[in-house]
Amino acid sequence: MDRVIYLDNAATTKCAPEVVDAMLPYFTESYGNPSSIYKLGQKSKAAVDTAREIIAKSLGAQNNEIYFTAGGSESDNWALKATAEAYSAKGKHIITSAIEHHAILHTCEYLQKQGFEVTYVGVDENGVLKLDELKAAIRPDTILISVMFANNEIGTIQPIKEIGEIARANGIFFHTDAVQAYGQVPIDVDELNIDMLSASGHKLNGPKGVGFLYIRKGVKIRSFVHGGQQERARRAGTENVTGIVGIGAAARLAHETMQARTAREIELRDYLIGRILDEIPNTKLNGHRTDRLPNNANFSFEFIEGESLLIMLDMKGICGSSGSACTSGSLDPSHVLLAIGLVHEIAHGSLRLTLSAETTKEDIDYTVDSVKEIVAKLRGMSPLYEDYKAGKVKAKIQ
Amino acid sequence: MYSEKVMDHFQNPRNVGEIENASGVGTVGNAKCGDIMRMYLDIDENGVIRDCKFKTFGCGAAVATSSMATELVMGKTIQEALEVTNKAVMEALDGLPPVKVHCSLLAEEAIHAALWDYAEKNGIKIEGLEKPKSDISEGEEEEDY
Numbered sequence: 095m096d097r098v099i100y101l102d103n104a105a106t107t108k109c110a111p112e113v114v115d116a117m118l119p120y121f122t123e124s125y126g127n128p129s130s131i132y133k134l135g136q137k138s139k140a141a142v143d144t145a146r147e148i149i150a151k152s153l154g155a156q157n158n159e160i161y162f163t164a165g166g167s168e169s170d171n172w173a174l175k176a177t178a179e180a181y182s183a184k185g186k187h188i189i190t191s192a193i194e195h196h197a198i199l200h201t202c203e204y205l206q207k208q209g210f211e212v213t214y215v216g217v218d219e220n221g222v223l224k225l226d227e228l229k230a231a232i233r234p235d236t237i238l239i240s241v242m243f244a245n246n247e248i249g250t251i252q253p254i255k256e257i258g259e260i261a262r263a264n265g266i267f268f269h270t271d272a273v274q275a276y277g278q279v280p281i282d283v284d285e286l287n288i289d290m291l292s293a294s295g296h297k298l299n300g301p302k303g304v305g306f307l308y309i310r311k312g313v314k315i316r317s318f319v320h321g322g323q324q325e326r327a328r329r330a331g332t333e334n335v336t337g338i339v340g341i342g343a344a345a346r347l348a349h350e351t352m353q354a355r356t357a358r359e360i361e362l363r364d365y366l367i368g369r370i371l372d373e374i375p376n377t378k379l380n381g382h383r384t385d386r387l388p389n390n391a392n393f394s395f396e397f398i399e400g401e402s403l404l405i406m407l408d409m410k411g412i413c414g415s416s417g418s419a420c421t422s423g424s425l426d427p428s429h430v431l432l433a434i435g436l437v438h439e440i441a442h443g444s445l446r447l448t449l450s451a452e453t454t455k456e457d458i459d460y461t462v463d464s465v466k467e468i469v470a471k472l473r474g475m476s477p478l479y480e481d482y483k484a485g486k487v488k489a490k491i492q
Numbered sequence: 493m494y495s496e497k498v499m500d501h502f503q504n505p506r507n508v509g510e511i512e513n514a515s516g517v518g519t520v521g522n523a524k525c526g527d528i529m530r531m532y533l534d535i536d537e538n539g540v541i542r543d544c545k546f547k548t549f550g551c552g553a554a555v556a557t558s559s560m561a562t563e564l565v566m567g568k569t570i571q572e573a574l575e576v577t578n579k580a581v582m583e584a585l586d587g588l589p590p591v592k593v594h595c596s597l598l599a600e601e602a603i604h605a606a607l608w609d610y611a612e613k614n615g616i617k618i619e620g621l622e623k624p625k626s627d628i629s630e631g632e633e634e635e636d637y
Contacts, residue, residue, distance in 0.1 A: 399526055401551035405502065418526060418551070427526065439523035439549075475508050475555065477519060477530035477547040 097411040099457045103297075103389055104246055104274060104448035105415055109340070110299040116343035117301065120336045128333050129322065138335045145342025152349045153291065153308055154282040161307045161325045162338050166273035168318070169292030169307040170197040170240075172329075173269045176315035177238045177290075178205050181267075185235025186210045189266075191223050191252075192433040194242050197292075198271055199429070215241075220382040221250035221434050229260060238267045243275035243291075247417055247430040247446060248381030249390025251279065258287025267313060273297055273305075277348030278356060278387055289313050295337065299450075300344030304337030355451045356388035362449055362458055366391050369462045374469055376482075376491045380431060380444060389449040392417075394431075394440045396491045397479035398472040403445055406468040412461050417444040439478070440490055494552060495586035501556035506563050509545040516613065518605025520624060521598050527554045531561070531602040535610055539570045546602070553592035560584050561599035570610075573603055574620055601625065 100108070120141060126134030128142050143157070150157045163169045178188065190202055192214045202212045213231040216224050223241055239261045244251045254270060261268035269290035272281060276291075277298035283291060290313060294305040309315060309328075321330025367379055376396040395403070400416030407414050417428030418441070426432075427441035436444075447461065473479040481487045494502070511517075511532035521528040527550035534543035544562040548555050560581050565573040578596035582588050588596060605624035611617060 397549065399550050399554070402502070402555060405499075405552045409503065438526070442523070442526040475505065475547055476549040477528050478523065478549045480510065480530070480547055 097460075099412045099453075099461060101447040101449060101453065101457075101461060102413045102415050103450045104249075104387075104446065106296045106302065107299045107450060108452075109296075109301055110344060110347055112347055113300055113340050113343045117336045117340045120339050125335075128335060129324065138333070141339050141342075142333050142335060145338045145345075148342045148346045149293075149306060152281075152345055154284050155308055156311065158326060159308055159311055161309060161329050162333065162341075163305045163307055163329060164303055164334070165305040166195075166271065166292050166294035166297075167197040169294075169305050170195070170271055171201050172307055172318040173290045173292060173309075173315070174198065174201045174205065174238070174240060176318055177267060177269070177313075178208070178210055180315045181237040182210075185233070185237045187213070187233050187236045188238045188240065189213045189215060189228065189231050189236055190240045191215050191217060191242065193217055193221060193245055193247075193430045194240070195246055195271055195273065198240055198242070217250075217433055219435050220385075221245055221248045221380075221430070222382060222385070223252050223257065225253060225256055225260070228257065232260070232264050232266065236264070236266050238269060240269040240271070243270045243272035243281070244279070244387050244390075245381065245430060246274045247428055248392045248434065249274075249386035249448075250382045251275065251385045251387065254286050254288070261289075262287045274387060274390075277345060277352070278389065280352070283308060283310065290315075295341035295344055298341075298344045298348045301337050301340040304334050304341045306341070351451070359388040359449050359451070359453070362453055362455065363389060363391050365455065366447065366449075366458045366462065369458070370465065373462065374466055376489050377469075378440075378491045380434065380436070387448075389453075390446070391448070392444060392446045394436060394491065395443045395445065395469050396440060396489055397476045397482060398443045398469060400442055400444050402472055403443075403465075403468055406471070407461075407464060410460075410464045410468075412464055415446045415448075417446070418442040437490065493589050494556070495588075497560075497584070497586045498553060498556040498588065501559040501585065502552040505546075505555055505559040507545050507559065507566070508547065510547065511543055511545050514545075514606075516606040516608070516610025518602050518607070518609050518624065520601040520605050521550070521554075523549065525594075526550060527595060527598055529554065529558050529598050529602040531558070531606040533565075533606045533610060535570065541565050541568050541570070541573055550595065550598075551592070553588050553595040554598065556585055557581050557588070557596045557599040558602065561603055565603055570607060570618055571620075573607065574618070576600065576603060 128139035276293035291308040296302040380392040400418030431441035514532040515535040516533040519530040546558040548558040578600040
């Protein structure tokens with residue numbers, strides 16, 4: 095099987111050739127330590143500064159508000175743990191959503207063990223945060239609201255501006271995990287009242303192992319990694335110069351191409367959604383129909399299980415992802431799919447396809463044809479489908 | 493993560509389907525955990541399994557273990573079929589990843605459930621066979637979308 099159709103761009107993306115070209119000289123030519131005084135070191139420092147500037151500009155932030163990290167998970171951990179530590183005198187209550195990435199959820203669980211209280215605000219059937227529940231959760235001792243910009247599984251974009259306003263009106267810091275959204279949708283930290291924002295390089299055609307945390311001036315969180323004076327003494331360790339150059343180049347590319355790229359992706363995504371829902375019965379779209387990431391489509395196919403579907407897609411050269419238990423390494427399906435109200439067996443039969451700038455209409459057609467064939471095959475083997483066909487049970491998805 | 497044998501049985505599952513007027517049918521597992529297996533047995537007057545078919549809702553390992561289980565019990569006597577344990581199914585598949593071991597347990601239970609159904613239908617007692625634990629009827633939910 096030579097043909098590979100990569101539709102798992104929410105998991106990671108291909109490094110853009112421009113990004114690799116930008117990084118290469120910093121491996122073998124300009125390999126100096128940015129902290130060194132000589133020219134070779136200063137060249138590396140300048141490269142790091144340029145990347146910082148590109149990213150700051152893309153968010154409407156100041157250069158000294160961007161801190162490079164090893165990726166989205168570190169940024170999330172830092173934002174939550176350091177805010178908890180620095181502001182525990184004010185209070186020990188944090189609000190987040192039920193559909194966060196595990197980098198947030200497991201950090202919250204850790205903080206709960208440290209004596210913090212966490213409220214997990216629910217979402218509606220489209221995966222949109224319940225703002226009235228958020229407002230009701232606010233207490234005098236609430237120090238942080240952390241809500242993801244867009245969900246990694248179902249693609250739903252959250253009402254970030256409203257959440258930012260609520261946080262600001264109540265004097266609470268607002269952090270957003272924008273790992274999936276950064277580079278895909280325009281973000282202005284001032285307009286949206288964002289105090290901290292996490293992002294990752296490898297989700298936007300940049301390298302793995304690098305990300306950043308935006309920290310608004312005035313948010314007095316301390317260093318998470320102690321050591322040298324790098325990153326204004328807030329994140330020690332010799333800078334990942336090649337990675338930082340890479341995320342800078344990727345951020346520049348993502349923002350320059352955003353409008354045309356996402357318009358094209360939305361068109362293809364909607365074509366994909368339309369064909370799947372029209373041509374495969376007992377299927378539903380998960381996530382908001384329109385307020386979703388330009389490249390994200392997530393379906394549930396009743397009577398079948400997601401891992402089987404993924405393996406069969408892989409045999410046809412198609413890379414996708416599922417929220418089934420078998421792909422999560424536990425017996426429970428995705429917490430996100432359960433939070434939007436899916437029953438277990440429907441959540442087990444989910445498929446996430448995430449497009450890239452390289453995805454073509456032919457790719458989508460081949461994928462839909464393959465999904466159709468595989469779903470039919472798996473339903474033919476499914477005792478649940480047998481019962482449905484025999485009229486013993488009703489379908490949950492009409 | 494899967495052995496070649498598991499992949500083979502997943503891609504080309506043996507004995508998928510139903511048996512009309514089967515001697516015994518057993519359904520185990522539950523949709524909540526993501527695995528349901530249904531086993532059909534056709535048993536002749538000498539107590540030999542003449543035919544065996546399955547349907548499975550589940551992951552690659554669930555499909556492969558069902559497929560292998562049907563092969564292992566085909567042509568066997570009831571007593572021999574009872575000795576087809578989850579371990580035997582796993583070994584025949586060259587092993588399963590640790591998180592998938594429960595799938596092989598389900599295959600063993602499916603055989604037992606089908607034999608139990610056969611025994612009940614015929615008013616006989618099969619020595620060494622206990623009433624199967626899991627049943628599809630548990631945890632059924634009535635929700636509409």
